[in-house]
Amino acid sequence: MNDNARDAQPSGPPAPPPDASAARDPRQSGLAVGLGAGVAIGMGLGVALGNIALGAGLGVAFGAAIGAALNARQHRDSAR
Secondary structure, X not given: OOHHHHHOOOOOOOOOOOOHHHOOXXXXXXXXXXXXXXXXXXXXXXXXXXXXXXXXXXXXXXXXXXXXXXXXXXXXXXXX
């Protein structure tokens, strides 16, 4: 075994498995998905218009709107 491979091994105890009760809150994922989609749409518009700053601003605005809509839908579905 070469010395570099031995040094690459982690030292210390292994990390504990993730706690199932600490699962992600589904309300947060709607906003994250919305922001990701909005920024992608906004950047596409920004590149097409030749103004990246405008695209970033529009992307955040679109993302907040999409995320809020997704959160509202998830909240409405969970209340049923």
